[in-house]
Amino acid sequence: MTRRIALTLLALTTVLLVLAVVPLAVSVTARERVAFRDDQRAATRTVAAAAEEYLSDHQPPDAMRRELDAAARAGDCAAVYDASGRLVARTSCTAAQGDEARELVKPVLAGHEPEPPENEGRLLAAEPAGEVRQPAGAVVLARSAAPLDARIAAVWGWSAAIGGAGLAASVLLSVRLARWVGRPLSALDATARRLGEGTLDERAAIDAGPPEVRRLAATFNTMAARTEALVHGHRAVIADVSHQLRTPLAALRLRLDLLAAGAEGDDAAELAAAQEEIARLSRLVDGLLAVARAEQATPRPVSVRVDEAVRERVVAWVPVAEERNVLLVASPGDALHASMGAGHLEQVLDNLLANALEAVPAGGRVTVECRAAEASARVCVIDNGPGMDADAKAAAFRRFGNPQARGSGLGLAIVHRLVTANGGTARLADTPGGGLTVVLELPLRQDGSADRDRGR
Structure with missing residues (x-):
C-alpha cells in the first residue's frame, strides 16, 4: 500500500508540474522570440532612418556609415539598397546580401511587409528607408540567433530544474506520507493475521500514523481483548464441564457395573439398559465438548x-x-x-x-x-x-x-x-x-x- 500511495501522489505531482511548467516555458520562449525580433527591427529602423537622409534628402553618408559601423560592432550585418534594389552600402560581413536579402528587398520596395526567413542560425529583417508606400530604399539587417537560442535554452533549463526540484520534493513528501499512513496499517494487518492464527495476546501499536489509523488500532485492541477474554472464558467453561460431567458419569457407571455383577433376571436387564444409557450419555457429553472445542478453535x-x-x-x-x-x-x-x-x-x-x-x-x-x-x-x-x-x-x-x-x-x-x-x-x-x-x-x-x- 505504501508503494501505491507514493506512486499515486508522484503521478499526480508530475501531471501538475507538467501542466504548470511546460506552458510557462512555452510562453516565456514566445516572449523571448518576440522581444528578439522587435529589438532586431528597431536596430534595422535606426539604420533605415540614417539611410533615408542619404537616399532621399541627398545628405552626406556619414550618419549612415556611423549606424552601419555601430551595427557591425553589435555583431549585426547590414546592407542598404536604393529604390532600384542596387546595393549602396554595407557592413564588412556579407550576411545581409545575396538572394535571400534581395527577396526581402523586393516586397519592401513594393510597399509590402515581407516574412523574414531564418538561415543558418541568422535572422533577417528588412525595413523601408522613407515612406512605406514609396520608399527611397531598403535596409536588410542579419543578426545571429545564438543569443536567442541561449536565452531559450536557459528558460527551458530553469524550467526543467524547477520541475525536477518539485518532483524530488514530491517524491520525498509522498514517500514520507505513504510510510506515515501505510506502515501502521501494514503493522495492523500483520497483527490481525497473527490474531486470526490463534495468537490471542497480539495487540496493535497505537502511537503511529494518522489519528484515524490510531483510533482504528485502539478499536482493534479493544476487540482483540474482548475476543481473548471470550475465548479463554469458553475454554474454561469447557474444561469445567468436562470435569464436572465426566466424573459423576464415571462414578455412576462404576456403581451400575457393581450392581449388574450380582443382578439376575429382570433386574439384570434393567441394569444393562441403564448401562447403555450411561454409555450413550457419555458419548453425547464427549460429542458436545468436541463441538464446543471446534467452535472455539483458533488454529x-x-x-x-x-x-x-x-x-x-x-x-x-x-x-x-x-x-x-x-x-x-x-x-x-x-x-x-x-x-x-x-x-x-x-x-x-x-x-x-x-x-x-x-x-x-x-x-x-x-x-x-x-x-x-x-x-x-x-x-x-x-x-x-x-x-x-x-x-x-x-x-x-x-x-x-x-x-x-x-x-x-x-x-x-x-x-x-x-x-x-x-x-x-x-x-x-x-x-x-x-x-x-x-x-x-x-x-x-x-x-x-x-x-x-x-x-x-
Whole structure:
C-alpha cells in the first residue's frame, strides 16, 4: 500500500508540474522570440532612418556609415539598397546580401511587409528607408540567433530544474506520507493475521500514523481483548464441564457395573439398559465438548500433506470396516499440502469415516478421494448408504441436525466447525446411484512453494 500511495501522489505531482511548467516555458520562449525580433527591427529602423537622409534628402553618408559601423560592432550585418534594389552600402560581413536579402528587398520596395526567413542560425529583417508606400530604399539587417537560442535554452533549463526540484520534493513528501499512513496499517494487518492464527495476546501499536489509523488500532485492541477474554472464558467453561460431567458419569457407571455383577433376571436387564444409557450419555457429553472445542478453535496453520493423512486414517479405520463387512478404500490422489491446524484434518476424517461406516449397511462401500481443485485441496468421502433427503442435508451441519442419525448427531457439526475455522468449506451431495458424498474444500498452502507435488 505504501508503494501505491507514493506512486499515486508522484503521478499526480508530475501531471501538475507538467501542466504548470511546460506552458510557462512555452510562453516565456514566445516572449523571448518576440522581444528578439522587435529589438532586431528597431536596430534595422535606426539604420533605415540614417539611410533615408542619404537616399532621399541627398545628405552626406556619414550618419549612415556611423549606424552601419555601430551595427557591425553589435555583431549585426547590414546592407542598404536604393529604390532600384542596387546595393549602396554595407557592413564588412556579407550576411545581409545575396538572394535571400534581395527577396526581402523586393516586397519592401513594393510597399509590402515581407516574412523574414531564418538561415543558418541568422535572422533577417528588412525595413523601408522613407515612406512605406514609396520608399527611397531598403535596409536588410542579419543578426545571429545564438543569443536567442541561449536565452531559450536557459528558460527551458530553469524550467526543467524547477520541475525536477518539485518532483524530488514530491517524491520525498509522498514517500514520507505513504510510510506515515501505510506502515501502521501494514503493522495492523500483520497483527490481525497473527490474531486470526490463534495468537490471542497480539495487540496493535497505537502511537503511529494518522489519528484515524490510531483510533482504528485502539478499536482493534479493544476487540482483540474482548475476543481473548471470550475465548479463554469458553475454554474454561469447557474444561469445567468436562470435569464436572465426566466424573459423576464415571462414578455412576462404576456403581451400575457393581450392581449388574450380582443382578439376575429382570433386574439384570434393567441394569444393562441403564448401562447403555450411561454409555450413550457419555458419548453425547464427549460429542458436545468436541463441538464446543471446534467452535472455539483458533488454529495456527501448518502444512498438512492431505493425501498422506487420508491414507493413514483409512488404514486406521480398515479394521472397523472389515468387522462391519464394509469395503473402505482410498483412491490414489494428488500430492497436496493444505494449510490447517495441527491434527484438525485427522479429526475431520475420523468423524466422517465413523459416520459413513455407521450409515453404510453390510456389503457397502466407502471411498475417500483427494484431488486438486482450482485453489484448494478437495477431499471427498463417498458412501453408498441410505443417504439423506434435502431437509436432512440442509440441517446436517447443525447440532443434532439429523434426527435419523444413529449416533449422537454431532459428527458433521464437528466437521463443519473445524473445516470453516481453517478457512475451508464443507458440503453434502448425493452419490450417483444412491448414498451420500461429503465434499471438503481445504485451503492450499501459501508459502511461495509448489502446492502440488505430483509424482513425489
